[in-house]
Amino acid sequence: MTTAVSILPGPQLAALNDAYRQAVARKRLRMTLAAVTFFAVLIVAAIGAEVNLRTLFTFFGNFVSYFDRILTLEDGTRVWSNPAEWFWGWRKWLWMLGETILISYVGTMIGAVLAFALNFFAAQNTSPAPWLRFAVRRLLEFARTVPAIVFALIFVMAFGLGPVAGVLAIAIHSTGALGKLFSEIVENADMKPVEGVRSTGAGWMSCMRFAVLPQVTAGYASYALLRFEINVREASVMGFVGAGGIGQELVVAIRKFYYSDVSAILVTIIVTVFIIDIATGWLRGRLFGKDSSA
Amino acid sequence: MSQLPKPDRDQLRAKYPDVFDRPAETRLATPAMIVGAFAVFVFGLVNLDFSPARLWSGLSQLGWITLMMIPPDPGSSLPAYLSALGETLSIAVLGTTVAAVLALPVSLLAARNIIPSQLLRFPVRRAFDSIRGVDTLIWALVWINVVGLGPFAGVLAIAVADFGAFGKLFSEAIEAADKKQVEGIRASGGTALHEIRFGLMPQVLPVIAGQVLYFIESNTRSATIIGIVGAGGIGLQLAEQIRVLEWQKVSFLILMILVAVAAIDWISGKLRFAIIGQRAIA
Numbered sequence A: 001m002t003t004a005v006s007i008l009p010g011p012q013l014a015a016l017n018d019a020y021r022q023a024v025a026r027k028r029l030r031m032t033l034a035a036v037t038f039f040a041v042l043i044v045a046a047i048g049a050e051v052n053l054r055t056l057f058t059f060f061g062n063f064v065s066y067f068d069r070i071l072t073l074e075d076g077t078r079v080w081s082n083p084a085e086w087f088w089g090w091r092k093w094l095w096m097l098g099e100t101i102l103i104s105y106v107g108t109m110i111g112a113v114l115a116f117a118l119n120f121f122a123a124q125n126t127s128p129a130p131w132l133r134f135a136v137r138r139l140l141e142f143a144r145t146v147p148a149i150v151f152a153l154i155f156v157m158a159f160g161l162g163p164v165a166g167v168l169a170i171a172i173h174s175t176g177a178l179g180k181l182f183s184e185i186v187e188n189a190d191m192k193p194v195e196g197v198r199s200t201g202a203g204w205m206s207c208m209r210f211a212v213l214p215q216v217t218a219g220y221a222s223y224a225l226l227r228f229e230i231n232v233r234e235a236s237v238m239g240f241v242g243a244g245g246i247g248q249e250l251v252v253a254i255r256k257f258y259y260s261d262v263s264a265i266l267v268t269i270i271v272t273v274f275i276i277d278i279a280t281g282w283l284r285g286r287l288f289g290k291d292s293s294a
Numbered sequence B: 001m002s003q004l005p006k007p008d009r010d011q012l013r014a015k016y017p018d019v020f021d022r023p024a025e026t027r028l029a030t031p032a033m034i035v036g037a038f039a040v041f042v043f044g045l046v047n048l049d050f051s052p053a054r055l056w057s058g059l060s061q062l063g064w065i066t067l068m069m070i071p072p073d074p075g076s077s078l079p080a081y082l083s084a085l086g087e088t089l090s091i092a093v094l095g096t097t098v099a100a101v102l103a104l105p106v107s108l109l110a111a112r113n114i115i116p117s118q119l120l121r122f123p124v125r126r127a128f129d130s131i132r133g134v135d136t137l138i139w140a141l142v143w144i145n146v147v148g149l150g151p152f153a154g155v156l157a158i159a160v161a162d163f164g165a166f167g168k169l170f171s172e173a174i175e176a177a178d179k180k181q182v183e184g185i186r187a188s189g190g191t192a193l194h195e196i197r198f199g200l201m202p203q204v205l206p207v208i209a210g211q212v213l214y215f216i217e218s219n220t221r222s223a224t225i226i227g228i229v230g231a232g233g234i235g236l237q238l239a240e241q242i243r244v245l246e247w248q249k250v251s252f253l254i255l256m257i258l259v260a261v262a263a264i265d266w267i268s269g270k271l272r273f274a275i276i277g278q279r280a281i282a
Helices: A010-048 A053-070 A090-122 A130-145 A148-159 A163-188 A192-199 A204-241 A247-255 A259-288 B009-015 B024-047 B052-069 B078-109 B118-133 B136-147 B151-175 B179-187 B192-229 B234-243 B247-276
Strands: none
Touching: A010 B078, A053 A259, A053 B136, A053 B151, A090 A130, A090 A163, A090 A204, A090 A247, A090 A259, A090 B024, A130 A163, A130 B247, A148 A163, A148 A204, A148 B052, A148 B192, A148 B234, A163 A204, A163 B052, A192 A204, A204 A247, A204 A259, A204 B136, A204 B192, A247 A259, A247 B136, A259 B118, B052 B247, B078 B118, B078 B151, B078 B192, B078 B234, B078 B247, B118 B151, B136 B151, B136 B192, B151 B192, B179 B192, B192 B234, B192 B247, B234 B247
């Protein structure tokens, strides 16, 4: 069976075709303009960043062979042929790794407590006064925009070399990040319990304690755990500026070209990060069910 | 006045044992967890050498430093700082773009609806995971060993680190794409390449563009950091000024970074909205 497709009369069709072509041409023009702008930005950026493709081509072999070198022991054999030699410093590295995890743990705790103290002032629905909300929000913004490692650099000057500076830097950065997230949870909380508590004549403190807090604790804990995970990564590079943890060992190994040590420490860090990712993911699932694991 | 019947406590107790006689383990779980967490916290404080004396002297030092930071003043190095800021932005834009361009084809290999074979996808995914597991700063140190000090090492570091992140995100975006359009292309006789180009890309590209813009934004921050280990940009200036204790310049540089990050946030927010349109900004 054949069906005839009815075609519009010529003049009507021509008008529609014209409109279609114009629409397509406009879209193409916009795309081209966007692409040209983008490439112009890229070229300016390439000049700004001193991109030198010749250097890249000359030295790209170095990049590949770098991985070859860090996977070779001093006697010329592959690292995995002699794990005992590869991980010769495992005692020290595990100790430093423990310190790294402690730094991120203590930093996350301090940050979470501070964020907890501040977040009710930053949330739109619970803040007692607009000016207070504005001030707290700007403070949190500042704390999370300045990278943790910049804080660490400054704190190393104030508190001396060592993990204290790293902990405080991580704590401040976590305060900023968690304060924002916590206040968003509070903003999503149901306000009816608050009205109920207020109708009994309770003050602001009691409203927060008995009406808001029970709704939000699970979310808080979930975000704090997530932050801990991120902070372990962060703490592993704190040592680059002298703020404690395994980063110190890593930067020494990289700078002094102790090739097999570099790979050994990297492997330890990556494995630890994986384990902590999985462990906190499991814990979050256990504590708060599947849906809050985001 | 009507009165409620007096509740029969024993009957209720028998009816709802979970409410009245919770087992000790569930009652004690929360306090035990809090005590445990606090104990680790105290252990950490002691182990990491948090002595009150040290905290006190550090805080007073910090107070001094803050006082010396006011007012922020670039001295005579404003042009140098501006060009360093430009360098940082260049590093962020270029690194992210390179990463996105390289990650797009590879992410196809990690998407379930393109490569059905688990055997082929698995190594690609693990490679992405491993690359992501290494921090941008570490990549910067590695690239400095390869191409020398300077912003170029920064570009390469960001490109490699983001390659891992983009690979994962892109492949997820591709997996979330609607199958029907691909099937439509296949039904009209398109090849596998046509399916990707005309069925998949129109759906995926806006999402990807949004993610790339978001990463440019967050990489502006990363690009400040990698300067600290010598990979160019404003971080290098910042680290130097901190080391020579020029606190007024330090505070000026920090202000510059804050303003630049806010500006990029604003621009990329606008652009994202223009590209993704009314859809949710992820």
